[in-house]
Every structure is written in C-alpha cells, then in structure tokens.
Amino acid sequence: KDGHHPIILMQCGPIRHRVHAKDQAVTRPFQHHVIVRPTRFRPIHEPEDDARIEFQQLCQALIEDSERNRLIINDVVRSVSDGRSPLIITERTEHLEYLSKLLEQYNIRYICLQGGMGKKRLAEALTQLEPDAASQRPAVVLATGRFVGEGFDDSQLDTLFVTMPVSWRGTIAQYAGRLHRLHESKKVVQIYDYADLDTSMLARMFDKRCAGYEAVGYSILLPASALPGWPQSVPLPVDPAWKKDYSGSVKRLIQDGVDEPLAELFMHAAQPPDDVTRARSASEAFLHKRLESLDLTKGYFQLNVELPIPFNQRSRMEVDFLCEPLKLVIELDGSQHLKDAAAWRSDRRKDLLLQRNNYLVMRFLTLDISKELNAVLDSIIATVQFRKRQIREDKH
Numbered sequence: 032k033d034g035h036h037p038i039i040l041m042q043c044g045p046i047r048h049r050v051h052a053k054d055q056a057v058t059r060p061f062q063h064h065v066i067v068r069p070t071r072f073r074p075i076h077e078p079e080d081d082a083r084i085e086f087q088q089l090c091q092a093l094i095e096d097s098e099r100n101r102l103i104i105n106d107v108v109r110s111v112s113d114g115r116s117p118l119i120i121t122e123r124t125e126h127l128e129y130l131s132k133l134l135e136q137y138n139i140r141y142i143c144l145q146g147g148m149g150k151k152r153l154a155e156a157l158t159q160l161e162p163d164a165a166s167q168r169p170a171v172v173l174a175t176g177r178f179v180g181e182g183f184d185d186s187q188l189d190t191l192f193v194t195m196p197v198s199w200r201g202t203i204a205q206y207a208g209r210l211h212r213l214h215e216s217k218k219v220v221q222i223y224d225y226a227d228l229d230t231s232m233l234a235r236m237f238d239k240r241c242a243g244y245e246a247v248g249y250s251i252l253l254p255a256s257a258l259p260g261w262p263q264s265v266p267l268p269v270d271p272a273w274k275k276d277y278s279g280s281v282k283r284l285i286q287d288g289v290d291e292p293l294a295e296l297f298m299h300a301a302q303p304p305d306d307v308t309r310a311r312s313a314s315e316a317f318l319h320k321r322l323e324s325l326d327l328t329k330g331y332f333q334l335n336v337e338l339p340i341p342f343n344q345r346s347r348m349e350v351d352f353l354c355e356p357l358k359l360v361i362e363l364d365g366s367q368h369l370k371d372a373a374a375w376r377s378d379r380r381k382d383l384l385l386q387r388n389n390y391l392v393m394r395f396l397t398l399d400i401s402k403e404l405n406a407v408l409d410s411i412i413a414t415v416q417f418r419k420r421q422i423r424e425d426k427h
Contacts (some may be wrong), residue, residue, distance in 0.1 A: 032260065052204060056248020059211060061189075062219045063249040065241075066266065068106065071100045071390040072227045082232070089233060093195060094126045099225065103194050106223055107171060111139055116187040117220070118209055119173045122195040127173050132193070134171065144174035144183070160185055176202065179209055186212035198236040203243030260285035265294040272375045277301055280404035283319075285407075293320050301401040311365055314400040315351060318363070318407075322352075327412050331357065333350045340384055350382065357418035360385055361411065369396075391418065 041047075056063055074092050079085040093099060103119070110117050121127055121366070124145050134141050142156040159170040169187050170416055172179075188210055197203065210220040224240060227233035231398070241251055252266035258281065261267065265279065284297060296317040315334060322328040331354045342348035352361035362381075368374045381390045393414060 052247040119192040141171040186214040198239040200243040263293040
C-alpha cells in the first residue's frame with residue numbers, strides 16, 4: 032500500500048512460492064462467514080470536493096452516530112451471550128471510548144488495546160484475556176486496527192466486528208487473520224460488517240471489502256432484513272452468482288409465504304451437495320414442506336411411498352412423491368441421471384410401468400427444486416388442477 036514492497040525483493044530475492052488465502056481457508060476446521068449489517072447512517076453535512084476531507088468528515092460522523100454504535104454493541108452483547116469471543120476493531124481511539132462506555136452498561140468484561148499504552152499497562156490488559164472464574168468467558172477485546180493488525184494473537188477469538196469503513200484487501204486479510212488461529216472450540220468464525228450503503232463513498236468501500244472477504248475464503252451472508260417477508264433468523268448469501276441462481280426462488284417463497292423451518296430447508300437444499308443422496312433428500316424435504324404449506328397442494332402428496340408394482344427385481348416400487356387420489360407421481364433426479372445411461376434407462380422403464388398402471392409421472396432435476404422453484408411449483412399446481420378436471424369429467 033505504501034509502495035515500499037520492492038525493498039523486500041531487494042533484501043530477500045524473488046518470490047519462490049505463493050500461498051493462496053482461499054486454499055488455506057479450506058484446510059481450516061471451521062466455517063468462515065461475514066454477516067452484513069446495513070446501517071441507516073446518512074451524513075448531515077454538506078459534501079466536500081476533496082475526497083480525503085470528505086472521508087474524514089464521514090468517519091467523524093460515524094463515530095458520533097449513537098444509533099449505529101448501539102447496533103454494534105447490541106450485536107456484541109448477543110455474541111457474548113452465545114458464548115463467542117469477540118474482537119471489536121475501529122480505526123479511531125475516540126470511537127473506542129464511545130463503544131467501551133456503551134459496553135459498560137451490560138456488565139461485560141472488556142479490555143481496550145491501542146498504541147502508546149506502555150509495557151506495564153499492556154501486560155495488565157493482556158492478563159484479562161484469560162477466562163474469569165465466574166463466567167468462564169474471556170474479556171471482549173476493543174482495539175484499534177493498527178494495534179491488532181499485525182502480531183496480536185489470541186486463539187480464542189472467533190468473532191470480529193469491523194466498525195469503521197476500510198477497503199484495502201491487505202487490511203481485510205490482516206483483520207480476518209486474527210480469527211484464524213486454531214482452537215478446539217471453534218466451529219464457525221464470524222465477521223460482522225457494518226455497511227453504510229446510503230452513502231456512495233462508503234457503499235463503494237463496502238463493495239471492495241466484500242471482494243476482500245471472498246479473497247480470503249469467507250461466505251458473505253445477506254441479512255434477512257434486506258428482504259421483507261423473509262425470516263430474520265435465516266441469512267441469505269450476497270454472492271452475485273448465488274443471487275443470480277436463486278433470487279427468483281427466494282421471491283417465490285416470499286410471495287407464497289415462508290416461515291423459518293421452510294427457509295432453513297430451502298437453504299439446505301440450495302447448498303452445494305456433499306453427495307448425491309444428501310442433495311436429493313434435502314430437496315425432497317424442502318419440496319414436501321412447500322407443497323404442504325400451499326392451499327392448492329396441501330394434503331395431496333406423500334413422501335417416499337412404495338407401490339405394489341414389481342421393479343428392478345423387487346416386488347414393489349418406491350416413488351419420491353405420490354398423490355394417490357389424482358394418480359400423480361413426482362420423481363426427483365440428481366444430475367448423475369443425465370450422465371449415466373443405465374440410470375436413464377432405469378428411469379424410462381419406471382415411467383413406463385407407472386403409466387401402464389394409470390399414473391401420470393412428473394420428473395424434475397434436484398437442483399431445479401431450489402434454482403427453478405417458480406417453474407417447478409407452477410408445473411405441479413397446473414398438473415394437479417388438470418388431473419382434478421380429468422377426474423370430474425370421467426365421473427360425468
């Protein structure tokens with residue numbers, strides 16, 4: 032960033048090997064999540080022509096924004112109550128004072144780390160990192176970014192609060208690195224990012240941070256509050272590719288109504304599959320719950336039913352979804368069915384046997400249950416209505 036990196040090459044010679052941060056993240060035994068927290072911050076001062084002066088004024092306004100500070104502390108308190116070990120980073124010592132005063136109201140142990148503390152004072156503060164006897168929890172760490180950016184290690188840390196806007200990838204990597212020390216209690220490390228999206232300069236910095244987070248192996252989770260109607264407790268990824276694939280299905284879920292269990296099933300079905308069986312079972316569970324929650328399909332379909340039709344050297348045939356009154360079967364196929372000739376032939380034989388027994392068969396790819404939910408539901412509902420009309424006409 033300061034342009035002095037050629038000195039390293041002069042002293043140490045050329046680069047012999049590169050370690051990629053994303054590859055390192057995969058080897059660590061915990062998940063990496065960024066939780067985006069949009070703020071309602073809007074500056075009240077007149078914008079400056081000089082970008083540097085404008086940024087300094089924005090930072091001062093952020094420090095003094097009581098609503099934004101309260102949002103941060105509420106998240107910290109919730110994190111502590113969940114048994115996590117937080118590190119709060121800001122770029123200004125003045126902001127440290129604001130946040131520490133708010134934290135005092137909750138009777139939570141904390142330490143402040145910043146430059147110029149002196150050896151004795153620093154040593155005393157660092158002793159507070161050990162869990163106390165009563166709560167068995169370490170102190171919350173409030174620190175300036177410059178102090179903890181390099182050389183500060185505490186393996187217990189698993190939650191980072193980035194409270195002030197930064198954009199340089201190197202800073203993001205340094206801050207996130209404070210969470211990457213191995214510890215037996217770590218299952219998920221989290222970074223809370225406070226995104227000031229109503230201010231163009233700060234919104235651009237947020238976009239750069241997102242690229243920095245992804246470069247070091249983090250998944251960025253969109254808060255549910257960004258989508259009215261989506262359950263608050265189930266975060267959505269902000270990855271552009273994920274949104275491109277699944278935004279239509281999310282909108283359809285909200286349109287038809289979605290509660291927390293259904294949203295969680297959908298997110299489970301939308302995850303890259305570890306194996307074919309897991310992907311199929313997740314999609315089946317989600318689709319069945321969705322059909323049961325819609326008035327037009329509620330009570331019609333049973334999951335994983337055996338029919339008395341001999342198939343594949345067995346006396347019975349199992350189908351994924353069965354609506355016996357309408358003689359309607361739904362089958363979900365994994366992507367391997369498109370590549371495996373034997374699986375394709377088996378599916379066609381199964382369809383033929385079902386048709387000979389007067390069943391109408393619908394087939395969907397497993398991945399389309401989450402990616403193409405609109406088309407899948409519209410097709411199922413239209414077919415249910417079609418079969419109802421057929422039955423009425425046959426009776427007459």
